[in-house]
Amino acid sequence: MRELSFSEAIREAMAEEMRRDPTVFLMGEDVGVFNGVWGVSQGMYDEFGGERVRDTPISEISIIGNALGAAMTGMRPVAEIMFSDFLMCAGDQIANQVAKARFMSGGKANVPLTIRVTTGAPGSAGAQHSQSSESWFLNIPGVKIVVPSTPADAKGLLKTALRGEDPVLFFEHKMLYASKGPVPEDPDFMVPFGKAAVVREGKDVTIIALSIMLPKALEAAEELAKEGIQAEVIDPRTLVPFDKDTLIQSVAKTGRVVIAHEAHKRGGPGSEIAAVLAEEAVEYLDGPILRVAAKNVPLPYSPDLENYVLPGKQDILAAVRSFKIHSK
Amino acid sequence: MTEKMTEKYAIDLLAEMFRRMNLVREFELRAIAERRGGLIPGFIHSCVGQEATAVGACLALQPGDAITSTHRGHGHLIGKGGDPKYMMAELAARSPGYCLGRGGSLHISDYDLGILGANGIVAGGIPIAVGAALSFAMRKQPNIALAFFGDGATNEGAFHEAANQAGVWKLPVIFFCENNLYGEGTPQHKQAAVKDLAVRASSYGFEGVIVDGNDILAVYDATLAAAERARSGGGPTMIEAKTYRQRGHYEGDPQVYRTPEEIEAWKGKDPIPSFRRRLVETGVFTDADLEEMEGSVFKQLDEAVAFAAAAPRPEPGDALAGVYADVHDGLVF
Ligand SMILES: Cc1ncc(C[n+]2csc(CCOP(=O)(O)OP(=O)(O)O)c2C)c(N)n1
Ligand SMILES: [Mg+2]
Numbered sequence: 008m009r010e011l012s013f014s015e016a017i018r019e020a021m022a023e024e025m026r027r028d029p030t031v032f033l034m035g036e037d038v039g040v041f042n043g044v045w046g047v048s049q050g051m052y053d054e055f056g057g058e059r060v061r062d063t064p065i066s067e068i069s070i071i072g073n074a075l076g077a078a079m080t081g082m083r084p085v086a087e088i089m090f091s092d093f094l095m096c097a098g099d100q101i102a103n104q105v106a107k108a109r110f111m112s113g114g115k116a117n118v119p120l121t122i123r124v125t126t127g128a129p130g131s132a133g134a135q136h137s138q139s140s141e142s143w144f145l146n147i148p149g150v151k152i153v154v155p156s157t158p159a160d161a162k163g164l165l166k167t168a169l170r171g172e173d174p175v176l177f178f179e180h181k182m183l184y185a186s187k188g189p190v191p192e193d194p195d196f197m198v199p200f201g202k203a204a205v206v207r208e209g210k211d212v213t214i215i216a217l218s219i220m221l222p223k224a225l226e227a228a229e230e231l232a233k234e235g236i237q238a239e240v241i242d243p244r245t246l247v248p249f250d251k252d253t254l255i256q257s258v259a260k261t262g263r264v265v266i267a268h269e270a271h272k273r274g275g276p277g278s279e280i281a282a283v284l285a286e287e288a289v290e291y292l293d294g295p296i297l298r299v300a301a302k303n304v305p306l307p308y309s310p311d312l313e314n315y316v317l318p319g320k321q322d323i324l325a326a327v328r329s330f331k332i333h334s335k
Numbered sequence: 336m337t338e339k340m341t342e343k344y345a346i347d348l349l350a351e352m353f354r355r356m357n358l359v360r361e362f363e364l365r366a367i368a369e370r371r372g373g374l375i376p377g378f379i380h381s382c383v384g385q386e387a388t389a390v391g392a393c394l395a396l397q398p399g400d401a402i403t404s405t406h407r408g409h410g411h412l413i414g415k416g417g418d419p420k421y422m423m424a425e426l427a428a429r430s431p432g433y434c435l436g437r438g439g440s441l442h443i444s445d446y447d448l449g450i451l452g453a454n455g456i457v458a459g460g461i462p463i464a465v466g467a468a469l470s471f472a473m474r475k476q477p478n479i480a481l482a483f484f485g486d487g488a489t490n491e492g493a494f495h496e497a498a499n500q501a502g503v504w505k506l507p508v509i510f511f512c513e514n515n516l517y518g519e520g521t522p523q524h525k526q527a528a529v530k531d532l533a534v535r536a537s538s539y540g541f542e543g544v545i546v547d548g549n550d551i552l553a554v555y556d557a558t559l560a561a562a563e564r565a566r567s568g569g570g571p572t573m574i575e576a577k578t579y580r581q582r583g584h585y586e587g588d589p590q591v592y593r594t595p596e597e598i599e600a601w602k603g604k605d606p607i608p609s610f611r612r613r614l615v616e617t618g619v620f621t622d623a624d625l626e627e628m629e630g631s632v633f634k635q636l637d638e639a640v641a642f643a644a645a646a647p648r649p650e651p652g653d654a655l656a657g658v659y660a661d662v663h664d665g666l667v668f
Binding site for chain 2: 036037040041042044062064065066067068069092093096130131132133134135136273302303304305307308309310311312313314315316
């Protein structure tokens with residue numbers, strides 16, 4: 008299969024849907040002439056023009072609110088927010104408007120709206136440009152939350168978002184943009200929401216890894232294999248809807264869980280996942296549910312401090328080794 | 336002519352204008368070089384070409400006045416008296432840096448000098464400046480606040496809410512817009528349907544004035560007038576200073592959104608050589624005087640870079656301290 012980078016896969020999903028459906032359009036800060044600050048929309052302005060690849064003023068409230076209004080009235084907007092940290096600037100529109108429109112209207116409002124946003128620490132970007140804010144929205148019923156880790160998933164999940172009828176927050180980790188992987192060419196290739204991917208099978212421990220932590224978990228699993236420990240690596244891919252079953256089945260087999268994400272540990276996605284497992288899979292557990300996550304401090308500028316705060320492969324290894332698994 | 340210039344402006348002030356503008360320019364060029372060289376790990380948004388706005392506005396303020404800055408904030412810091420040594424150390428992520436290496440260029444601050452921080456959030460500092468002005472007013476302190484922000488920032492809701500409130504409460508604050516014609520890659524005319532952003536002030540009930548942002552004396556005069564108005568209970572003023580950033584939005588920006596001709600034309604209106612010429616032509620300083628000042632700026636920055644390079648790096652575990660004023664095991668567990 009041909010390989011694409013993560014950002015190429017996202018661009019391909021958007022461009023294909025825009026060719027197919029005239030109601031799909033992209034709007035955001037510098038998505039057009041500038042090609043997006045991360046280059047994700049490279050060439051799209053040239054192909055689709057400024058009407059459908061719309062540069063907006065620096066106005067996050069307006070970007071999200073406009074996209075919502077357009078979605079309610081027949082368009083399928085993709086609204087890009089440059090950094091997930093800036094989602095807070097549009098906080099009311101997301102939390103009180105976008106997420107609640109369908110429910111509050113008794114199902115009358117249709118909200119086919121995709122909010123694409125970059126997430127995670129690109130290195131020394133400081134406390135306001137590095138956050139992984141997926142879990143801020145977990146407590147807001149009404150938005151779907153998608154956190155892809157591979158180019159194929161990025162494309163297939165984005166297609167599902169663009170063809171769906173619900174608002175989606177689509178989190179793209181900046182350090183994944185350049186990563187490459189096989190991506191199907193079929194223009195109808197879609198990855199369903201609410202279906203976790205078992206990326207590597209194993210019987211000794213389950214590592215649940217989100218976003219940038221997936222490649223790190225796979226590296227860790229490789230090392231663990233040399234020690235005779237067979238780690239199963241699972242990527243939930245979407246946090247809302249959430250695929251409990253795949254995780255519980257895995258835990259039933261391994262009895263041990265490590266949850267890895269780059270968001271802060273307190274209140275991060277792992278808190279919710281751990282709670283679900285504690286409620287529904289406790290009988291299978293042979294040890295504590297461990298979380299590998301960023302420490303509970305703002306992300307520092309200094310690389311010395313930042314590396315200390317962010318989770319890495321070593322932290323996953325340490326967590327798994329703490330189970331003192333004796334390979335059979 | 337000399338008479339006129341020195342009648343209106345103290346000679347020390349003119350010298351300080353020249354020195355600080357050069358300090359800003361040279362700081363930027365060194366920082367860019369040191370980033371390439373690897374001393375500085377993070378992004379830099381340089382203000383090369385915008386020295387007159389930063390320095391001219393800050394020199395019109397009093398030491399106890401407060402400013403809020405932006406992502407393009409090195410000039411504001413130096414303008415308000417920031418020390419390039421600690422700035423360079425901060426950019427190099429070293430312990431003696433202004434923010435202990437935690438903030439970097441984007442979040443640099445010096446609370447002792449009334450610099451309430453650069454900001455990674457466009458328009459994020461504007462309501463904070465209004466809050467500082469509120470505090471001065473409530474405590475009957477004779478100080479004022481000045482918010483620096485770009486043209487693009489005036490399109491954020493935060494600007495509107497802050498300006499409206501300052502207008503209603505007649506707070507001692509200056510809204511200082513450095514209009515460099517672009518917000519990242521998007522030109523102002525694609526972001527706002529008005530030609531002059533200063534007109535926005537009228538909808539908040541205060542005056543908006545336009546100045547040539549590459550003329551430090553014009554910037555100084557306008558800011559001083561606004562400061563006097565604010566200090567005497569006359570409320571806010573918005574100043575729109577028309578200027579230009581000569582380099583990319585950030586270092587490495589391919590600048591596909593503007594032409595080399597446009598950049599060259601604006602380099603012809605560079606605020607530093609034009610002020611230099613004026614100082615010599617009016618006989619305020621000789622060429623030799625100015626060369627000496629330039630030399631001392633160079634030396635100061637040599638020292639700043641050497642200081643930063645030799646400064647210790649923070650210990651990784653330091654990251655856990657200083658998130659809260661309190662110390663409690665349950666805070667950052
Ligand atoms: C809330 C928010 N939105 C977007 C950005 C990304 N961003 C950083 S600087 C910038 C342009 C700001 O333009 P302007 O206010 O004119 O300042 P300039 O960069 O020209 O000095 C943008 C869009 C941000 N940092 N914060
Ligand atoms: Mg600007």
